Amino acid sequence: MDFLRQTEVIQWKDGKYFTIKENSVDDEYTYLFIDYLPPRKFSTYPKDLEDFAIGYCLGEGLIKDYSDIESISLDGTNVLVSTRLTHNPEEDREQEGIVQERKGNCEHACVCRLLEYQGVNSDNAGGIRSELKSIEPNVSDFTINATQIIKDIKHLTDEARIWQKTAGVHVAQLKYEDKIIIREDVSRHVAVDKVIGAASKEGYDFSRCYISYSGRMPADMLIKVIRVGIPIIISNAAPASSGIDVARMGNITMVGFVRDNRFTIFTAPERINLDK
Numbered sequence: 540m541d542f543l544r545q546t547e548v549i550q551w552k553d554g555k556y557f558t559i560k561e562n563s564v565d566d567e568y569t570y571l572f573i574d575y576l577p578p579r580k581f582s583t584y585p586k587d588l589e590d591f592a593i594g595y596c597l598g599e600g601l602i603k604d605y606s607d608i609e610s611i612s613l614d615g616t617n618v619l620v621s622t623r624l625t626h627n628p629e630e631d632r633e634q635e636g637i638v639q640e641r642k643g644n645c646e647h648a649c650v651c652r653l654l655e656y657q658g659v660n661s662d663n664a665g666g667i668r669s670e671l672k673s674i675e676p677n678v679s680d681f682t683i684n685a686t687q688i689i690k691d692i693k694h695l696t697d698e699a700r701i702w703q704k705t706a707g708v709h710v711a712q713l714k715y716e717d718k719i720i721i722r723e724d725v726s727r728h729v730a731v732d733k734v735i736g737a738a739s740k741e742g743y744d745f746s747r748c749y750i751s752y753s754g755r756m757p758a759d760m761l762i763k764v765i766r767v768g769i770p771i772i773i774s775n776a777a778p779a780s781s782g783i784d785v786a787r788m789g790n791i792t793m794v795g796f797v798r799d800n801r802f803t804i805f806t807a808p809e810r811i812n813l814d815k
Contacts, residue, residue, distance in 0.1 A: 542567075542585055543704060564707040566725045569616045573601060574624075584701065584708055584724045585616045591729055592618045593736030598763035605739040676790035679746040679770035684815035685802075691751045692775055692797040699723060702753075711752035713769075715743040727754030728763070735767055745769050756782040756793060765789040771810055773797060778805055 542565040550559050564584055571579040571592060583591065589611050596602045602622055609621045691712065696702075699710040701723045709727040713720045713734035718741075722733035731752055738748060749771035750764065756774055758781035764772050765785070771792040778786075778795050783805050786793040792807040804811055 541701065562704045564701065564705050564725055567616050569618065571595065572617065572619045574620070574622055581729060582725060583616070583729050587722050587733045587737070588613060588616065588618050590722060590733040590736035590740070592620050593739050594732030594734065596620060596622070597735055597739060597767050598732055600766050674765060674785070674788045676788070677765065677768060677770045678790070679768070681747050681770050682810045682812055683749060683771065684812045686815060688773055688794060688797055688802055689800060691773060695721070695751050695753070709753045711750060713738050713748055713750050715748045727752065728760065731760065731763060749773065755779060756795060758782050758785045761785040761789065761791060761793070764791055
């Protein structure tokens with residue numbers, strides 16, 4: 540199922556107008572339950588939610604690798620994650636009622652109503668744990684060719700099936716050796732979480748991976764990449780100054796403005812073979 544919706548609309552062009560059918564993304568709320576921590580609420584394109592949950596946990600520093608996850612189960616668009624680490628519900632006593640409902644393995648209807656009433660954090664602005672107390676510089680000696688960057692962004696666009704139909708999602712691509720993972724979502728953060736989660740399940744060496752995606756590169760996106768150890772991030776969009784600062788501190792190679800036959804390297808240029 541593509542989770543697409545067709546709507547009859549009026550299109551105006553060159554002084555003329557006519558009725559056409561336009562595709563749009565049928566986005567939905569996803570609730571993420573991690574151990575007994577307060578639930579998180581996201582607006583998502585509700586496919587590949589298991590990959591998203593794994594990537595989110597990695598990017599938020601809640602797990603170190605895929606083996607830390609004991610189980611993942613889906614109940615509609617609700618995702619329940621259990622890890623072997625200690626995530627204590629005492630971190631937020633006000634959510635105790637929600638924790639008790641989850642222990643009872645309910646259908647989450649009352650939980651969702653409570654969340655809508657209280658309001659919860661969303662990852663669309665970078666996540667709950669969006670700051671690093673310290674940054675360990677990435678020491679990977681992995682390199683890619685300059686011409687490959689142009690090819691990767693073209694491949695990203697060519698394979699973005701939902702974007703081609705709607706122009707309403709972001710797309711992320713993770714490359715490891717000759718393997719490529721592509722995921723799409725209405726949130727650029729969730730799209731990146733999905734490819735990270737899928738790669739983690741496959742056991743990819745993140746120090747030899749890189750990500751290409753559509754979207755700006757602020758600090759919270761770079762923090763996600765730093766946490767999992769990916770050395771290169773590429774985008775057809777712009778970085779934020781906060782992203783440049785974090786990329787520099789984390790020794791992450793940040794490439795932006797990949798358009799036509801050009802791009803801009805903002806940090807750690809040594810990982811790009813400029814003559815190839």
